[in-house]
Amino acid sequence: MDISVEEPIRVMLAKIGLDGHDRGVKVVARVLRDAGMEVIYTGLHRSPEQVLEAAVQEDVDVLGVSLLSGAHMPIFTKLFELIGQLPEAPRFAIVAGGVMPDEDELALREIGVAEILGQDTPPETVADVVRKLGVAAAAR
Amino acid sequence: MTAISPLAERVVAGELPALARALTLVERRRDGVNELLADLHRRTGGAQVLGVTGPPGSGKSTLVTGLTAEYRARGRTVGVIAVDPSSILTGGAILGDRIRMTGLAGDPGVFIRSIATRGALGGLSRAALDAITVLDAAGKDVIVLETVGVGQAEVDVLAAAQTVAVVSVPGMGDDVQAIKAGLLEIADVHVVNKADRDGAHKTVAELREMLKMTPRTVVGWNVPIRQTTAATGDGVARLADTFDEHRAWLDTSGEGGVRERRNAGTRIRWMAEEFVMRGLRPGAPDFDTAVAAVVGRRTDPAQAARELVRALCP
Numbered sequence A: 001m002d003i004s005v006e007e008p009i010r011v012m013l014a015k016i017g018l019d020g021h022d023r024g025v026k027v028v029a030r031v032l033r034d035a036g037m038e039v040i041y042t043g044l045h046r047s048p049e050q051v052l053e054a055a056v057q058e059d060v061d062v063l064g065v066s067l068l069s070g071a072h073m074p075i076f077t078k079l080f081e082l083i084g085q086l087p088e089a090p091r092f093a094i095v096a097g098g099v100m101p102d103e104d105e106l107a108l109r110e111i112g113v114a115e116i117l118g119q120d121t122p123p124e125t126v127a128d129v130v131r132k133l134g135v136a137a138a139a140r
Numbered sequence B: 001m002t003a004i005s006p007l008a009e010r011v012v013a014g015e016l017p018a019l020a021r022a023l024t025l026v027e028r029r030r031d032g033v034n035e036l037l038a039d040l041h042r043r044t045g046g047a048q049v050l051g052v053t054g055p056p057g058s059g060k061s062t063l064v065t066g067l068t069a070e071y072r073a074r075g076r077t078v079g080v081i082a083v084d085p086s087s088i089l090t091g092g093a094i095l096g097d098r099i100r101m102t103g104l105a106g107d108p109g110v111f112i113r114s115i116a117t118r119g120a121l122g123g124l125s126r127a128a129l130d131a132i133t134v135l136d137a138a139g140k141d142v143i144v145l146e147t148v149g150v151g152q153a154e155v156d157v158l159a160a161a162q163t164v165a166v167v168s169v170p171g172m173g174d175d176v177q178a179i180k181a182g183l184l185e186i187a188d189v190h191v192v193n194k195a196d197r198d199g200a201h202k203t204v205a206e207l208r209e210m211l212k213m214t215p216r217t218v219v220g221w222n223v224p225i226r227q228t229t230a231a232t233g234d235g236v237a238r239l240a241d242t243f244d245e246h247r248a249w250l251d252t253s254g255e256g257g258v259r260e261r262r263n264a265g266t267r268i269r270w271m272a273e274e275f276v277m278r279g280l281r282p283g284a285p286d287f288d289t290a291v292a293a294v295v296g297r298r299t300d301p302a303q304a305a306r307e308l309v310r311a312l313c314p
């Protein structure tokens, strides 16, 4: 059966930990919706376990985590540790967005983050990057 | 029992990743989906299927969360299918029900899946019904379908539930009148949620009036009106009892069998429509040939249709 171009990509957007900055993630949710994607937002203050459970149940193509609290290193480390414990590797790509110093980018990529989209990313770039990762994951 | 595919086997065994994967395959109509559903269909029939509908903001997701917690306390596993509308303009959607259901996280006995309506052309109907099949085969004791219930396709989907609850809220003036006629006819239970607000009694009275004037084809079940405050859980246990009473009534009255047959009929028709829509469109080789033949007066539309339909499912 053909995978039509119009088949919507499914994305989960998550806020993990004490980080209360949700302006950006809400902007991203609308940007992705307007780009034709289906967006499931977890709401604020979730734990890595909760987010992973939800992403697995929803079988999303992309999991986007928004972090402006400065706690991105421990949170992503924990997230990938939990992913490593899953009975099977999930399909989704993981994207990070928010405020993260350049020097952490390499470390984030090394633990498995596919893309990092910082503060001044224009909406079109956000949509393009997520779509590209989503299309690849949807084929898996 | 005949052999089934490895994925179906894992779904039936209740493996979470397999269940999640199967739901994606049926929503995306991937290769092998009909075989998967065929395997799963034979393992269904065990679940109690509930439909919860009502206007946006009436508290459906909050209520579904409370009901799910109640069923879990009673030792029953639950699958939730939460439907939100897709944007007509972009086809995208923000699926917001899950935010309300955070309280259910961490319980392997609860499985929640969000789906978008994806346009009115029957996409939702099939995806939602197939999702019920998957969750039923996976052994969920209760399946709750949340949807705003706009449009015929959604009403048809709700009709697939054994018990349909229509949620309204007090203080919205003529809102009771605004409950869609199609929904009124299929409501088995009315819920007045946000009973903590002023005017709940008035809403109950209005509903009662309206029910008196609504002709019902089904006799023997007096549609109850239940008040809930989903935000605190008040009335939720009572509502769960009411659903069980309705379920018992379906069994004893024979109405359950009537609905199941009507449902099976609807699903057969939808599948047939899908076969026709896929096979009979410009670009499909036999279709283009038939078009040329009709234009060339070598055959007529009815004869062409007969031949095409016959060839659809060899």
Ligand code: B12
Pocket (backbone or CB within 6 Å): A013, A018, A019, A020, A021, A022, A023, A024, A025, A027, A028, A063, A064, A065, A066, A067, A068, A069, A070, A071, A095, A096, A097, A098, A099, A117, A118, A119, A120, A121, A122, A123, A126, A130
């Ligand atoms: C507005 C703001 C607030 C508001 C938040 C309101 C809200 N509901 O969101 C308020 C005033 C509440 C606030 C509070 C605090 N803040 Co503040 N806040 C900001 C500020 C000025 C702007 C953030 C913002 O909304 N930007 C606009 C949005 C649209 O951009 P964005 O979030 O970056 O998102 C874009 C991209 O990052 C990306 N993106 C974001 N998420 C995602 C996710 C995915 C998947 C993708 C693909 C892309 C993506 O796409 C978006 C669009 O381009 C920043 C400074 C800054 N320049 O970033 C500080 C900042 C984030 N805050 C900061 C701090 C320290 C705090 C406080 C701790 C201050 C305090 N001592 O009380 C508190 C903490 C509150 C909490 N509980 O978390 C620091 C964080 C430092 C750090 N990370 O090390 C910052 C960086 C300021 C600074 N320079 O010190 N804050």
Ligand SMILES: Nc1nc2c(ncn2[C@@H]2O[C@H](COP(=O)(O)OP(=O)(O)O)[C@@H](O)[C@H]2O)c(=O)[nH]1
Pocket (backbone or CB within 6 Å): B054, B055, B056, B057, B058, B059, B060, B061, B062, B063, B097, B100, B193, B194, B195, B196, B197, B228, B229, B230, B231, B232
């Ligand atoms: N006062 C009050 N608010 C409620 C009640 N149930 C839900 N709400 C609130 O109503 C809003 C919409 O609820 P939600 O469950 O998302 O509604 P849905 O759109 O029908 O799914 C939320 O802010 C809830 O907290 C209730 O019983 N009483």
Ligand SMILES: [Mg+2]
Pocket (backbone or CB within 6 Å): B060, B061, B062, B096, B097, B146
């Ligand atoms: Mg809802």
